[in-house]
Amino acid sequence: MKEFSTAKMDETTKMITIIVLLFLILFPISSFFFEPPKPAISIVSFILMYGVIFISYGFIPKRIAVSTDQILIKNLFGSVVINIKEIETFGTLDKIGLNLRTAGVGGLFGYFGYFNGKDVWYVTNTKKKVKMILNSGKVYMISPENPDDFVKEVQKRKNELG
Incomplete structure (x- = not known):
């Protein structure tokens, strides 16, 4: 099994993460100083x-691995296993284009969840x-x-499987 580390965040993702983290950390703290005090809202x-x-942090892939016939994507909440035989096409992408987040995280530590309806993303670096793309039409982006x-390794395994 060959391991691949998750890409470090790109500059845009870092900026979004910093801004959102500042808000998410400071707002609850500042709410304790509202007048008149509303402790229930603060808590x-x-x-x-x-x-x-x-x-959001839990969705970051902690492990990406390629075995003889599967790809494993593991985060804090579980694992996704993709059978290499089921992959119809795959390759690197240079541009991200316009995508609609339908459920998930859109910038805080990366882009995780469902985009464009059924595409599943585990992306920490958009570059x-x-x-x-699987035979079923399901799309995974990592x-x-x-x-x-990674693409060379998957191609090698795909060729070995026939």
């Missing part, structure tokens, strides 16, 4: 906003992306640190 906002940070090496 609820604290729980919700810190929960958003934790959940280092690999798009995989961002390993070395996308070209």
